[in-house]
Amino acid sequence: MEQLSGVGVLDKAALVLTAVETSPASLGDLVARTGLTRATAHRLAVALEVHRLVGRDPSGRFVPGPRLAAGGAAPLPWALLAAAAPVLAHLRDTTGESTQLYVRRGDVRVCVAAAERASGLRDTVPVGTMLPMTAGSGAQVLLAFGADPFPGRDARALPTTGTVGRAEGAPAGAAEPPAGAVFGASTLERVRRRGWAESVGEREAGLASVSAPVRDATGRVVAALSLSGPVERLTRSPGQRHGAAVAAAAERLSG
Structure with missing residues (x-):
């Protein structure tokens, strides 16, 4: 993965945010869109959800959270x-x-x-x-x-x-x-x-x-x-x- 800021975890989190802005994303979609491992994508998405940067739609897919809105x-x-x-x-x-x-x-x-x-x-x-x-x-x-x-x-x-x-x-x-x-x-x-x-x-x-x-x-x-x-x-x-x-x-x- 290309490092944009030099802070790996932030760059990976940014990939997740970019992925959910495109359209609702299942965990499999996050992996495909970010290139992250399944465990890393899930861990980051759940952490971002805690901070309301990521949310869930009625189907459980990850979507932009209220702070992005x-x-x-x-x-x-x-x-x-x-x-x-x-x-x-x-x-x-x-x-x-x-x-x-x-x-x-x-x-x-x-x-x-x-x-x-x-x-x-x-x-x-x-x-x-x-x-x-x-x-x-x-x-x-x-x-x-x-x-x-x-x-x-x-x-x-x-x-x-x-x-x-x-x-x-x-x-x-x-x-x-x-x-x-x-x-x-x-x-x-x-x-x-x-x-x-x-x-x-x-x-x-x-x-x-x-x-x-x-x-x-x-x-x-x-x-x-x-x-x-x-x-x-x-x-x-x-x-x-x-x-x-x-x-x-x-x-x-x-x-």
């Missing part, structure tokens, strides 16, 4: 990440549904924190899971508020009601739905208008969710706080049921 184009403040756990847990306990925090990394969103419902039918999204930006309320939020539409202004001070369609002053440069998205530009306009998003069966049949934007101290949206569960409980209008609670939790986590 936090280093993306919209950095996630460490204080916000630390504060997420109690906010997500409180929202879960008051609504009875699983809660998550997502950040965007290119054409996917990554779960960087989660609080799962303890029992019964629930939506399980492990930390480190990568989901597409083409479906789900979390994707809607990250797209709807994906560009800073009001440079130099605190977006939290702006009205969350009223007409903000693109032709009437919607966020300039705000992202359009990506190719293959199950929602359209009008959906993103509604999200910006009311301050939260909802989805029913977009990412998975029988699953519903509600999401709201989390902002940093400048008002820039850096994450989406989500609540998800079966349609049987959330109904086909999950936003009416939980929109206010999710938006309030996202506001508590903002800034």
Whole structure:
């Protein structure tokens, strides 16, 4: 293996991080992509997982962890990440549904924190899971508020009601739905208008969710706080049921 820094263990760890950034990787994939022995690849991946630089998807494959996600184009403040756990847990306990925090990394969103419902039918999204930006309320939020539409202004001070369609002053440069998205530009306009998003069966049949934007101290949206569960409980209008609670939790986590 070529030594890049002269510190062998760091160079090997960097190989593992590069390997998981490409796509989810089983242990066999890590060995093939890094050239490391199976024992070394496993030892380093597990160690990086402890430090949240590597995570696992629902199939147990290694994926970028929350700290890698936090280093993306919209950095996630460490204080916000630390504060997420109690906010997500409180929202879960008051609504009875699983809660998550997502950040965007290119054409996917990554779960960087989660609080799962303890029992019964629930939506399980492990930390480190990568989901597409083409479906789900979390994707809607990250797209709807994906560009800073009001440079130099605190977006939290702006009205969350009223007409903000693109032709009437919607966020300039705000992202359009990506190719293959199950929602359209009008959906993103509604999200910006009311301050939260909802989805029913977009990412998975029988699953519903509600999401709201989390902002940093400048008002820039850096994450989406989500609540998800079966349609049987959330109904086909999950936003009416939980929109206010999710938006309030996202506001508590903002800034």
